Amino acid sequence: MTDVETRHCLYLAHRAALIDYATPILGSREAAEDIVQDAYLRFAPARTRIGAPEQTLAYLYRTVRNLAFDVLKRRKIEQRETGNDTPFWALPREGQTPEQALLFCDQIRIVSDALSALPQEMRVAVEMYRFGDFTLEEVAAHLGISVATAHRHVRTAMVRVAAQLDRS
Template identity: 40%
Template sequence: QGADNLAPLTQPVGYLYRIVRNLAFDLNRRVTLENRHTLRDELLDEHVSNTPSPEQEALHLDELRKLQHALSRLPERTRQAFVLHRLKGLTFQQIGTQLGISVSLAHQLVRDALTYCAEQLSDD
């Protein structure tokens, strides 16, 4: 019941065309199915919200309050240097000119403020 019982192909070219046609249909079905899944995944991604959850908002607000409290306890000049650099985007040279201090002192004040704030936020 093996290869000995196979009849010779009477139209081998037609048989090959049929195989290619069936493979093309199979490929088309698979691509269509994959595209359907991809489209479905893209539609789901569109519905994912980038808005933080209420819990995340509460945590961020708590951290913001801690940061504001930490900044309020800094010496005035240190706080000014920090605000000018981190919030207003001034360079250390500009901060030095505005506060009447050296560039290295401006850098030191901002670094001190960052270190202090980081410590306060990590003390939970």
């Protein structure tokens, strides 16, 4: 019997045990069968002399184990790459009922009316700070007022908007 035939017979005799060995590592019998098949493809060609049958079997088990751990590493990397990097606009939105959409639009109208009723300087300050993501220092520099006055304008405007929302 040639070395290739010996390896083939050894593989066939221990194939089920190799699958049972790889299944708990991978968590799937199908994946374990794939790994055992890959191990055989690496094991079958007689490129190197392995030695005694016990050493040959140990080499086959080690090959299965290493390939299984390679699959686990690959899965972990793929999960890390596809993890929570989904942009917010690609995530599914929760469905709103027509009533919720109408209430939201009504609240937006109330906020818009409350902002338009504010004095010009106060409205600019709150729009820059709350919607434009400017700092109070930048708002104060733009309007030519102190930081404390800019803060007072923003706070007063937000209190008025909240009061308008509470009334309706």
